[in-house]
Amino acid sequence: MALSDQELKEIAYLARINVNEESLTSLKKELEDILGLFEELNEADTSQVSAMSHPLDLSQPTRKDEVTEENLREELLKNAPSVKSGLFLVPKVIDGDN
């Protein structure tokens, strides 16, 4: 399956991976090879097979609705490069589209 440069750049952007122009060609080749493997998988007849969303044939265990976590704010904030008034600080975001 052939990928255009544009498609490759879009995929890189969605994954927030910086791809420089020099590596475009080799990356494209690698991705196309991977997509080729999926095309091969697609040829298998799965009409008699039900969809599987997880390889383990088990049902998800659950927990009771109880508060078990205590306030670890001061510990957890230590992991962040920038904090203020109990908040994590990040570069300004103005686009709220999610």
Place this chain on the structure above:
Amino acid sequence: MKNYSEDWEAVIGLEIHVQLSTKSKLFSGASTDFGALPNTQACNIDLAMPGVLPVLNEEVLRMAIKLGKALNAQINSPTSFARKNYFYPDSPKGYQISQMDKPIVENGYLDIETKEGNKRIGVTRAHLEEDAGKSLHDDFEGQSGIDLNRAGTPLLEIVSEPEINTPEEAVAYLKSIHSIIRYLGISDGNMAEGSMRCDANVSVRKIGDENLGTRTETKNVNSFRFVEKAIQYEIERQIHELESGNKITQETRLYDSQANSTRPMRSKEFANDYRYFPEPDLLPINLENEFIEEVMASMPEMPNQKKERFVSEFNLSEYDASLLAADKDLADFFEEVAKVSNSPKLSANWIMGELSAELNKENLSINESKISSNKLGQLILRIEDGTISGKIAKEIFEKLWSSDNEVDEIIQSEGLEQVTDDKEIESIIDGVIKNNPEQLEQYRSGKDRLFGFFVGQVMKASQGKANPKQVNDILRKKLEK
């Protein structure tokens, strides 16, 4: 705003996010309480620290099944989670755990009341997902502050079919969902605090067109009134654009309640692609029949069922019944009053009349009523058993509202018992007739209308305490003599 042409119709679908009122989060044991100090309710899992795994809160399954049942929907088993990938600072994992192919609730419907009668709105699906944290854009030296207390709070996203055609229908649908989630006790539905949020997909087309027009999604609508206004605005904007020969851009728009308008959010260079895939950290969930049946057995009576019962059991009008049943607290209050007073019809009248007026005046909810359901029931009981007249009851109502006294105390200490003794009423009537010889003559010479005048005079003379029915009967006999 000008009215748009009659040739157009709107096609509206609503996505409603409902915050589930669990104690702990969807996938962690951190508290979900509203209003805590920033990041005091965000644990390792909510912060997506390396190596953590989500553990599913069982209660959300119960809540989702209840909603599914209330929406006449199918419950999917197995149901599974999916990963929705996007980058945003208030979502530390870089993805949101949501549901895609196998939502827990699918193919339901809801009947709403419209001016033209009942209308059925399809509910495509309701799926579980985790809420994001909050970004604060106040000035932190040019940076944004992130509070992750809300991150991981369980949400049910309820998606309607695009079968809503007017802003009024959209509000009726939203109110109906609101009433259902409150009845089920799965969410407090508080729109101001964001426990219930609504996005509206709106498009317009010429009546008769089979194809849908290009739609926009309006976000940020946080009250029933704003939902109506935002959709109205968006419909008119789209028709105006199309009639001016322009095209509608498929985009997300924000509603600005102060300006009463919508504006586009900054659009991306290309469309978002969330690259959903099955969530590898969570297994599919098999919902055992036993579990589903146990949940269904705990379903409370729903608004529609309650309304039907109010009509059949208490003989209320459809209108009264549906007003009382729409709000669970109000319905409970009514039932208590009806039980104590043994007069459902009168109870309904008092609650929707005097009581509602007082509550509205002081902007109180039914739970904050200054007269308990028991006291109001006592008051109505005293009207029913003839101790006091309806007119006196209104005076007592005022006194109950502003004091802690009991109904019977007030009646006794102020001598407000209704006069039901025939002799006493006769003597009052005799006095009135004696004092109004002119009117008596006119009445007897055929001026029937004066009967009302006499009734009024008698009631006045008895300070409102004479039993009106006896007054009518005795007065008629006396005047005919």
